[in-house]
Amino acid sequence: MKDKFDYFIKTENNKWEVIIGLEVHAQVTSKSKLFSSSSTKFGGKPNTQVSLVDSAFPGMLPVINKFCIEQAVKTGLGLNAKINLRSIFDRKNYFYADLPAGYQISQYKNPIVGEGSVTLDMPYGTKKVGIERLHLEQDAGKSIHDLSPDNTFVDLNRSGVALMEIVSKPDLRSPDEVNSYVKKLRTIMRYLGTCDGNMQEGSLRADVNVSVRKEGEKKFGTRCEIKNVNSIKFMEMAIESEAKRQVELIESGKKIVQETRLFDTKKNETRSMRSKEEAHDYRYFPDPDLLPLEIKQSFVDNLKNKLPELPDKKKERFINKFKLTPYEANVLISENNISEYFEEVIKSADIKLAKNWIIVELFAVLNDKNLDIKDSPVSSKNLANLVNLISSGEISGKIAKKVFELMVQSGDEPSKIIKDKGLQQQSDPKELEKIVKNVLEKNLDKITQYKAGKEKLYGFFVGEVMKASSGKANPKLVNDILKKELKK
Amino acid sequence: MRTFLLFQRLLIKMNDLNDISLSEIIKLIKSKKISSLELANHFINNIKKAKKLNSFITTCFDQTIKDSKSFDKKQNFDGLLPGIPIAVKDLFCTKNIKTTAGSKILENFVPTYESTVTNNLWKEGAILLGKLNCDEFAMGSSNETSFFGNVVNPLENNFVPGGSSGGSATALAASLTPATIGTDTGGSIRQPASFTGTVGLKPTYGLCSRWGIVAFASSLDQAGPMTKNVEDCALMLEAMSGYDKKDSTSINRKKENYFKNLKKSIKGIKIGIPKEYRVDNMPKEIEQLWKNGIDILKKSGAKIIDISLPHTKYALPTYYIVAPAEASSNLARYDGIKYGYRSKKGNNLIEMYEHTRAEGFGDEVKRRVLIGTYVLSSGYYDAYYLKAQKVRKLIKGDFDNSFKKVDAILTPSTPSSAFKIGEKTNDPISMYLNDIFTVPVNLAGLPAISIPAGKDHKGHPLGLQLISKALEEQKILNIAFAMEKEIDFKQSLNRWWE
Amino acid sequence: MPIDKNQVKKVAKLSRISLDDSKLESLSKDLVSILNFVEQLNKLDTNEIKPLTSIIDKSLDTRDDTVSEGQIKDQILKNSPEKNEDFFIVPKVVD
Numbered sequence A: 001m002k003d004k005f006d007y008f009i010k011t012e013n014n015k016w017e018v019i020i021g022l023e024v025h026a027q028v029t030s031k032s033k034l035f036s037s038s039s040t041k042f043g044g045k046p047n048t049q050v051s052l053v054d055s056a057f058p059g060m061l062p063v064i065n066k067f068c069i070e071q072a073v074k075t076g077l078g079l080n081a082k083i084n085l086r087s088i089f090d091r092k093n094y095f096y097a098d099l100p101a102g103y104q105i106s107q108y109k110n111p112i113v114g115e116g117s118v119t120l121d122m123p124y125g126t127k128k129v130g131i132e133r134l135h136l137e138q139d140a141g142k143s144i145h146d147l148s149p150d151n152t153f154v155d156l157n158r159s160g161v162a163l164m165e166i167v168s169k170p171d172l173r174s175p176d177e178v179n180s181y182v183k184k185l186r187t188i189m190r191y192l193g194t195c196d197g198n199m200q201e202g203s204l205r206a207d208v209n210v211s212v213r214k215e216g217e218k219k220f221g222t223r224c225e226i227k228n229v230n231s232i233k234f235m236e237m238a239i240e241s242e243a244k245r246q247v248e249l250i251e252s253g254k255k256i257v258q259e260t261r262l263f264d265t266k267k268n269e270t271r272s273m274r275s276k277e278e279a280h281d282y283r284y285f286p287d288p289d290l291l292p293l294e295i296k297q298s299f300v301d302n303l304k305n306k307l308p309e310l311p312d313k314k315k316e317r318f319i320n321k322f323k324l325t326p327y328e329a330n331v332l333i334s335e336n337n338i339s340e341y342f343e344e345v346i347k348s349a350d351i352k353l354a355k356n357w358i359i360v361e362l363f364a365v366l367n368d369k370n371l372d373i374k375d376s377p378v379s380s381k382n383l384a385n386l387v388n389l390i391s392s393g394e395i396s397g398k399i400a401k402k403v404f405e406l407m408v409q410s411g412d413e414p415s416k417i418i419k420d421k422g423l424q425q426q427s428d429p430k431e432l433e434k435i436v437k438n439v440l441e442k443n444l445d446k447i448t449q450y451k452a453g454k455e456k457l458y459g460f461f462v463g464e465v466m467k468a469s470s471g472k473a474n475p476k477l478v479n480d481i482l483k484k485e486l487k488k
Numbered sequence B: 001m002r003t004f005l006l007f008q009r010l011l012i013k014m015n016d017l018n019d020i021s022l023s024e025i026i027k028l029i030k031s032k033k034i035s036s037l038e039l040a041n042h043f044i045n046n047i048k049k050a051k052k053l054n055s056f057i058t059t060c061f062d063q064t065i066k067d068s069k070s071f072d073k074k075q076n077f078d079g080l081l082p083g084i085p086i087a088v089k090d091l092f093c094t095k096n097i098k099t100t101a102g103s104k105i106l107e108n109f110v111p112t113y114e115s116t117v118t119n120n121l122w123k124e125g126a127i128l129l130g131k132l133n134c135d136e137f138a139m140g141s142s143n144e145t146s147f148f149g150n151v152v153n154p155l156e157n158n159f160v161p162g163g164s165s166g167g168s169a170t171a172l173a174a175s176l177t178p179a180t181i182g183t184d185t186g187g188s189i190r191q192p193a194s195f196t197g198t199v200g201l202k203p204t205y206g207l208c209s210r211w212g213i214v215a216f217a218s219s220l221d222q223a224g225p226m227t228k229n230v231e232d233c234a235l236m237l238e239a240m241s242g243y244d245k246k247d248s249t250s251i252n253r254k255k256e257n258y259f260k261n262l263k264k265s266i267k268g269i270k271i272g273i274p275k276e277y278r279v280d281n282m283p284k285e286i287e288q289l290w291k292n293g294i295d296i297l298k299k300s301g302a303k304i305i306d307i308s309l310p311h312t313k314y315a316l317p318t319y320y321i322v323a324p325a326e327a328s329s330n331l332a333r334y335d336g337i338k339y340g341y342r343s344k345k346g347n348n349l350i351e352m353y354e355h356t357r358a359e360g361f362g363d364e365v366k367r368r369v370l371i372g373t374y375v376l377s378s379g380y381y382d383a384y385y386l387k388a389q390k391v392r393k394l395i396k397g398d399f400d401n402s403f404k405k406v407d408a409i410l411t412p413s414t415p416s417s418a419f420k421i422g423e424k425t426n427d428p429i430s431m432y433l434n435d436i437f438t439v440p441v442n443l444a445g446l447p448a449i450s451i452p453a454g455k456d457h458k459g460h461p462l463g464l465q466l467i468s469k470a471l472e473e474q475k476i477l478n479i480a481f482a483m484e485k486e487i488d489f490k491q492s493l494n495r496w497w498e
Numbered sequence C: 001m002p003i004d005k006n007q008v009k010k011v012a013k014l015s016r017i018s019l020d021d022s023k024l025e026s027l028s029k030d031l032v033s034i035l036n037f038v039e040q041l042n043k044l045d046t047n048e049i050k051p052l053t054s055i056i057d058k059s060l061d062t063r064d065d066t067v068s069e070g071q072i073k074d075q076i077l078k079n080s081p082e083k084n085e086d087f088f089i090v091p092k093v094v095d
């Protein structure tokens, strides 16, 4: 981790700064589509989640989904943005096989959400990224090109699904910042329940605008837009390669042409979308089938009052109240489910132990098994019990690990596992005294060395005792007895 | 008693159902002097004999017969339109019945759903006779842009019925349907009504649901009734209108009883006469028609007030920016993928689109899609589209100001009577000028009715238009009802097409 | 000249309508006259005017987030000129 921003494209003579702006398309979490009542569920059979409106039959008209408006406003509030009480839906006109009406209903001049901001935690400090706007629009259907050599197949299931297009200001400066920005947006929307952020299912995609300029220069360079990148990894790769391409062009005396490009993930390079080169002219105009959308301030206030605690606030609270480091807080607030789990555990268990167990042991397991914390085999209650068994000294850390492993396998409660497997701590002083004496007798030479001043050997004796007790000896008692015996 | 009823029935047939109004037909049905099946057969016969008029794109007679028989089996007179067979403009999507919007691109499109407005009619007891020809995607003022050929005005062969609801106007005037519905984006109900001597009303924007109607220009489109008289118009409007939660621009309010509340007294009502509607080289006949209308209103006790709608002359240019802009976007869905026509030409997706739309759309649609694309495109948006939306505000403001002083505004419906087929097809602008008096109303979202008010030297009907504040349909219906009685417009067709 | 043939070609491309030369010729003529006609608006000073955003004075109505549509694949695909059991089929998209 670097503690200073350091992302430049360095060439023989120059240091180039990379300027990035994102247009994120986030699918609104809703049961039905933005302007029709067909389902938004992922993975349905082709053309089964399509209404007459979604397939643009003659005479069909759009009627807006109230919940989608709420979702957009909530997201706007989560982005600390201005909510526009009056917004207008426009038509964006272009022909494409999966755009049944020949236009997409979107918001152009008057979006529902105006300027806002998102704060990123970078290793070199926090960074505020400006949000230009958020608007509501429809998704298109899906064109399938690989089922036949001569034909394209069209599935309209996605046609009409509500999207929020979140446009950032050109405030991002590195692939890392983009990574952090997209993750932060996703976290906020997941907290709000406005977008599930599932990139595999296409719920979150982005158009990435990239330009370069020499370090210290004020003016922006000409930008290129890389369309529809659907993973954070690819966004990072695309930016890197596009920035390099632009620098090479400029340094060889050529000009950047403002254009739309595609990222080829196999070749790790961007290429011009030649077919779209011909006159792009969307002819936006207000959709005459819809009236201006007017919402009341009370509607906004009502949503604001019901807003959950957002990640930034929660992080602050975790740091202040639970004395977490910023890193730990970040990890624990990254998802609502995680922070909820954590707060559940520490209701009845020691914070310091609990956070470590979650961040280290539990996350390793969840990662390994690719599980959401919601589906954790170890419930928050069971983990709290385990932590309590450790802090009360009933089991050692080492035994705890063994117990935890078994909890993962069986989902059982820790005390049951301890009982079933006979993992209870040995706390009978007489028994322990026997073991200690036994160990010492076998290591008379080491005792001599210890008494001669080699105090490090103390740990060795403890280890041997624990080994002899298969880890079950009560460490505190072992200590007491060992010290007493060694003094003899 | 039996023989008496039978005698009455024969009498009705001899008197000919062609000359009576929808309201009278409903009385006959309710008094069981005629059955729904007999009615259906009557109109089916008329339709079969009217091929020359080319007013139908699709008929569904088997279904009509079946539905009328089942109505007769369990007569239910609770609805406003008990057992009444009705044909509708082919812009309304009808479940399991082909819906084309007059376009090749929808030549074989069979919706699996029913438009809210037509559904409202069926809920009131009406029965579908078939789908009426119209200008392609309702873009036209003469019904000459339809892929299915032009419609002929029943007044005289070789004359247009107006458009875009030309098939509706012709079918109504020729008694191929007792009443009908059309759509009006810039005059598409009122202008053909005026050209065929019938009554047409464009409701307040948002009064009738647009759900299930093939869209032309979303901020202007409204469905409305076309009938033989004002009473029928009130009845049909009552049947078709109402809040629809599937249309975000639908107005949520209690349904009105236009029919029951219709009354002729208009004493003290204030009528505005806008000076800007006195356009250059307006035919004397139109001037005279308007004057007669004013006289009738005065005689009925109304107060006439001169008003000014200063931005009137900018309405048509504004309309020809806003409507094409919305249309260019609304018609993007006709891409050969989900429904409708697809060209066999083209080696990739883009070429498929281009050929499909080149072959599927007619010239007028192409003109408007291209104009619409142009006025929205980058670099031109502010100069055209945004400018037009500003002027639209001024036009609406003109009306708002006027309605502080008057209850309704009286104008001619059209600057001329029906013209000859082919007369204006070479010059789009001269065609567009047809809608000069009707377009401002759409831009302002207001209700307006056209009633037959006289004839020109050729004996072709001419209409007068009444405009009111938003949601005051009852007011213009009442004024029109009063005027209708005084005007006593009569039109007898010799049924030359049969 | 508010629009030239090259612009018409560009607009046709944007509109996805192929035009052969004779069509281009006649359409260009029409578009010029229509645009000349609408340019009357330039006589009007609208600097101080806010554009109209909707013709009716009400805010957008909303619906609840419930699933009540879908599972009508056959209806959705029924009218398609080219389809199989599950998909709309279009000529290959070249990227």
Ligand SMILES: [Mg+2]
Binding pocket: A023, A207
């Ligand atoms: Mg973008």
Ligand SMILES: [Zn+2]
Binding pocket: A025, A137, A165
């Ligand atoms: Zn977008």
